[in-house]
Amino acid sequence: MGKGFAIGDHVSWNSEAGRVSGTIIAIHTRDFYYKGHTHHASDADPQYEIKSDRTDHIAAHKGGALDLD
Structure with missing residues (x-):
């Protein structure tokens, strides 16, 4: 089970390109x-x-992959 975050939270996560940060724009609770x-x-x-x-890229992640900035 992941951590709880809200729309508008600024978070970071690890990617193949290194540490990335961004803002949560949507939360999905169904597949x-x-x-x-x-x-x-x-x-x-x-x-x-x-x-x-840094870009207009949108990523989807579970809470366990994210950290609050």
């Missing part, structure tokens, strides 16, 4: 289809959509 894959989410283990600070 959703994104970028060609089904992402699994629930009330107990949501996934978060985050807009990168």
Whole structure:
């Protein structure tokens, strides 16, 4: 189970390119289809959509991969 975050929270996570940061723009509590894959989410283990600070890239991650900045 991941940590709880809210829309507007500024978070960071590790990526292949190093540490990335951004702002949470959506929270999913049900499975959703994104970028060609089904992402699994629930009330107990949501996934978060985050807009990168440096680019317009949107990433989806579970709370366990994120840290508050």
